[in-house]
Amino acid sequence: MKNTRPGRPVQCRCVGDLPRVTCFKPEGVAPSRLKDVVVTLDELEALRLADKLGHYHAEAAEFMKISRQTFGRILQSARRKVAEAIVEGKSICIEGGNITAHDGSGPASDPGVCVCLHCSYRSAHHSGTPCRTERCPHCGRPLVREGRCTSLR
Template sequence: MKTNRVGRPTHCRSIQDMPRITCFKPEGVPPEELQSIVLTLDELEAIRLADKEGLYQADAAIRMQVSRPTFGRILEAAHKKVAEAIVDGKKLCIQGGTFRSLCDSTLTDRPNICECPECGLKLPHQKGEPCRETVCPHCQAPLKRMGGCLPEFLPQV
């Protein structure tokens, strides 16, 4: 797993949905001269929550299931990348990062089962309903989706 800091693995960040458009190119730049910048899916989600939805960083951090300082670092990195792409006329591609999709809009190899981490009870996953919002009928613990995190790693550009 790629780490941003020595000794600290990057934890999954929750994103609402996968983007429909994944690449933006400036007009008038010959393809052989075009340089690329990669914006990760968690960075795009930070921009969506803070800039498009207008959420405060603390509220957006809760939605992404990261700390407020971590959200601020993700957002700052995203703003720098978008600014560089616009100002310097570079192609901006959206891919990679370490994330989990909340709405399960993409096909995955994860089983469609929610599991209780306390007693091990397994229930069918309801599409569109995050498992963690359902409690175990036996021990009242929040359920978890079997298969855990959907890691995608930042490609080298």
């Protein structure tokens, strides 16, 4: 499929901490009336680095392997979405993004590990079988090779 988006292609962003919970719902809103706000994994990582850990934008951008300006735009988008969800009583779902996962302790890849970016399940990679053809036994989503860039939708 050809990329029809104008401008430069989205660069892969490093994410060091995958969420264990991927949806937050407000109490007291009927499920039939509940609307979602989707926060991508790179937006969640920007919130974690800047707001939870207190890193400066330049330092956090370096960790995510993006420019400081891009980090600022990602963080602004994430904060806007979280504020919208809280103010308007919407659920926050965490999914998607153009990311590579690693634990921050060194190089971002272990060629022998397949990982679920939704529930953090890990399994050994079987040579000759792409990780994306395997499904997570916990949540049923496709696995990706740890350290590889992936676009999740």
